[in-house]
Amino acid sequence: GAVVSQHPSWVICKSGTSVKIECRSLDFQATTMFWYRQFPKQSLMLMATSNEGSKATYEQGVEKDKFLINHASLTLSTLTVTSAHPEDSSFYICSAREQSTDTQYFGPGTRLTVL
Amino acid sequence: SQKIEQNSEALNIQEGKTATLTCNYTNYSPAYLQWYRQDPGRGPVFLLLIRENEKEKRKERLKVTFDTTLKQSLFHITASQPADSATYLCALHKGNAGNMLTFGGGTRLMVKP
Numbered sequence A: 001g002a003v004v005s006q007h008p009s010w011v012i013c014k015s016g017t018s019v020k021i022e023c024r025s026l027d028f029q030a031t032t033m034f035w036y037r038q039f040p041k042q043s044l045m046l047m048a049t050s051n052e053g054s055k056a057t058y059e060q061g062v063e064k065d066k067f068l069i070n071h072a073s074l075t076l077s078t079l080t081v082t083s084a085h086p087e088d089s090s091f092y093i094c095s096a097r098e099q100s101t102d103t104q105y106f107g108p109g110t111r112l113t114v115l
Numbered sequence B: 001s002q003k004i005e006q007n008s009e010a011l012n013i014q015e016g017k018t019a020t021l022t023c024n025y026t027n028y029s030p031a032y033l034q035w036y037r038q039d040p041g042r043g044p045v046f047l048l049l050i051r052e053n054e055k056e057k058r059k060e061r062l063k064v065t066f067d068t069t070l071k072q073s074l075f076h077i078t079a080s081q082p083a084d085s086a087t088y089l090c091a092l093h094k095g096n097a098g099n100m101l102t103f104g105g106g107t108r109l110m111v112k113p
Helices: none
Strands: A004-007 A010-013 A019-025 A032-038 A044-051 A066-075 A074-081 A090-098 A103-105 A112-115 B004-006 B011-016 B019-025 B032-038 B043-053 B057-058 B062-066 B072-077 B086-093 B101-104 B105-113
Touching: A004 A090, A010 A019, A019 A032, A019 A090, A019 A112, A032 A066, A032 A074, A044 A066, A074 A090, A103 B043, B004 B086, B011 B019, B019 B086, B019 B105, B032 B062, B032 B072, B043 B057, B043 B062, B043 B072, B043 B105, B072 B086
Parallel strands: A010 A112, B011 B105
Antiparallel strands: A004 A019, A019 A074, A032 A044, A032 A090, A066 A074, A090 A103, A090 A112, B004 B019, B019 B072, B032 B043, B032 B086, B057 B062, B062 B072, B086 B101, B086 B105
């Protein structure tokens, strides 16, 4: 199957700092990528849909100025958590849609801890 | 809005038996449905995709069925192994331009040796 990578796999930062997470589709091009957040023992919560070359579409309740998404190329989307606070601590997962098969492939996730 | 129900209770089975997981949905019929496996602290891993015009799909020890009349998908793992222990998620796609998946809450499978 197709491979999606995420970097970093984990990050610890101080409150008030910004953190950037990268999501790459390694062996296919993805015009659409997605960013999810997952709390312990809960299912994935879609945060936003990232479209290459255009603005991201955010789900209701997700602050677009807080979670900046950039999808500058067909293989890379980034999520920047700005002015992070402890309540932003979570597991963030991206996915990329392979258009030819309609399949979404997920990255391994990034564990963010804000102190 | 679409509601997806997966058995929230853990499914415990003996090694070698067939595990059957259920995914029920309400409202619209999805264009296709995907099953994923998720291990603790990891992202979901794609297993199978089945489209609305397909009744059944197989991949090695895995089998997925899709009944649009019952609004249900069943996921089977035959000859289960302890290594199959994980949380299994079903996700539905409406087939619209947004390309979004709606996820069920997942079912945790425990295969005992």
